[in-house]
Amino acid sequence: MSTVFDIPTAELRRRRSAKxxxxxxxxxxxxxxxxxxxxAPGIAAALHEAVERGDTGYAGDVTELVEAFRGFALRRWGWKVEPDGVATCADxxxxxxxxLRRLIRPGDGVLIMxxxxxxxxxxxxxxxxxxVAVPLIDRERGGRLDLDGIERALADGTRVVLLCHPHNPFGRVHTAEELRALAELARTYGAIVLSDEIHAPLTHTGQGFDPYLTVSDAAAETGIAFTSASKAFNVAGLKCALIxxxxxxxxxxxxPEELPWGVGHLGLIASIAAFSGEDAWLERLAASLAxxxxxxxxxxxxxxxxxxxxxxxxxYLAWLDFRALGLGDDPAAEFLARARVALGSGPAFGLHGEGHARFNFxxxxxxIDEAVTRMARALRS
Ligand SMILES: Cc1ncc(COP(=O)(O)O)c(C=O)c1O
Incomplete structure (x- = not known):
């Protein structure tokens, strides 16, 4: 299968996006x-048609989006999403x-990993x-939830957990067993789990995914999930997400009443197309990522x-461990200065970020080849 990553660099340099x-x-x-x-072809066609029509006003009714996501979630993960439990927002x-503003008072703890x-x-x-930081454990092997540490934090009064599932930067997909244990803890201590599932459609070939809300009754009661088409279909600038x-x-x-008005109309159009008919494109993407x-x-x-x-x-993120090379806390700063390669700076990811950098592949x-070549050459010189 040919790669989806086939755009010449000269053409990419004409892009006006942040990257x-x-x-x-x-x-x-x-x-x-x-x-x-x-x-993906269906997204491009839907956006072209909208532009042709001059159809660039405010986003309207989101029923079609909710239906498209429900179909996607059911096909991919066997998740039966109830339409009344879904809201939309910009991102x-x-x-x-x-x-969070509705769940906590200023100064309350929120647990992250x-x-x-x-x-x-x-x-x-x-x-x-x-x-409230409870780092993932077993990090060299992709990371796992520290369920004992999470329990201690909940026992200590933390009432909200912000889960990253799959986890950025490791690309770890938390297991149903871990998530069930987390949900039991949340139920026991009266906590809420906010599950950021934005990377979920990007699981690699052969890798399953259990949406947090599906793993048990306790999870369905204690969980709120956040997702969008933005990472998987590369439409982050178009602004459309689901709660x-x-x-x-x-x-x-x-x-807030104005929250749904933050949804971009083109984002809505693109997301409907993405969730309705681009499963084959996602498969091609997964093979290219592998x-x-x-x-x-x-x-x-x-x-x-x-x-x-x-x-x-x-x-599409790799968490590179540079500690063996002795480049200090922030290898990304070294490579930007010496190799003209920009990586995600490890310390920005919080505890245990030192000595690491995130590579967007x-x-x-x-x-990829050019970046590694430049980095190696810079270290030799
Ligand atoms: C885990 C995670 N959540 C959220 C986002 C950003 O999402 P949005 O642009 O919808 O706020 C990203 C972007 O990389 C991400 O990695």
Whole structure:
């Protein structure tokens, strides 16, 4: 199967998105979580048609989106989503912050599991939360929930857990067993689990995924999920996300009136197309991602021996461990300065981020090769 990552770099450099405009043109930009793909055909067609029609007003009724997502969730994960338990918002970040604002008072603890997606920290600050960090354990092997640590934090009064499932930056898909144990703890201590499932459609070939809300009755009662088409179909700039809170519909009723108005009309159109008819494109993407993981592993072994990363089971991010190379706390800063390769800075992911950097392999094999070559050359010189 041919790769979906086939866009020449010169063409990518004409993009005006954050990934391709944040750094000078001599830098290979690998931090921002966008993929270098063309849109899936059905999404491109739906957007072209909307532009042709001049159909660029406000987003209207979202019933079609909710139905498209319900179909997607049922086909992919056997998840029966109740339409009344779904709300829409501009993006996952906005949704999490608004839900947190309703769940906590300023200064209340919210549990996160570092190293984790850096925007979790500003989201918590924005909602007035205090960060309660319970790092993932077994990190060299892809990370696992520290259920004992989570129980201690809940016993200590924390009432909200922000789960990243699949986990960014490891690409770990938490198991149903772990999630059931988490849900039992949440029920016992009267806590809520906010499950950020934005990377879920990006599981690699052969890897299953259990949405948090499906793993048990306790999870359905204690969970609120957040998702969107934005990562999997590369439409983050179009702004459309879903909050699924079947067991906590009361909360959805308390959301700010203007929240659904943040949804972008083109985002709505693109998301309907994505969730309705692009399963085959996702399969092609998953195969391309697997090939890129293998290439990254081979090239690192050849050119930068000692640099390792846990096998990602979802998405397009690799958590590279540079500690054997003695590059200090922030290897990304070294590589930006010395190799003109931009990686995600490890310390921004919180505890245990030092000595690491995140590599976005949602790019062409040529760029992966070029990035590793430049990094190795910089270390030799
Ligand atoms: C785990 C996770 N959640 C949320 C987001 C951002 O989502 P949004 O743009 O919908 O706020 C990202 C982006 O990379 C992410 O990795």
């Amino acid at each position: 391709w405009t944040t750094y000078p043109s001599d830098v290979l930009p690998l931090p921002v979580a966008e993929m270098d793909v063309r849109l 996952v970040g906005v949704g999490v912050v608004e839900v 570092p190293p984790v997606y850096p925007s979790f920290y500003p989201w918590l600050r924005e909602s007035g939360a205090r960060t 699924i809170a079947d067991g906590r519909r009361d909360l959805l009723g308390e959301m 090939a890129n993981v293998a290439l990254l592993r081979d090239r690192l072994a050849e050119a930068l021996p000692g640099v390792t990363f846990p096998e990602p089971r979802a998405s 949602g790019c062409s094999p040529e760029l």
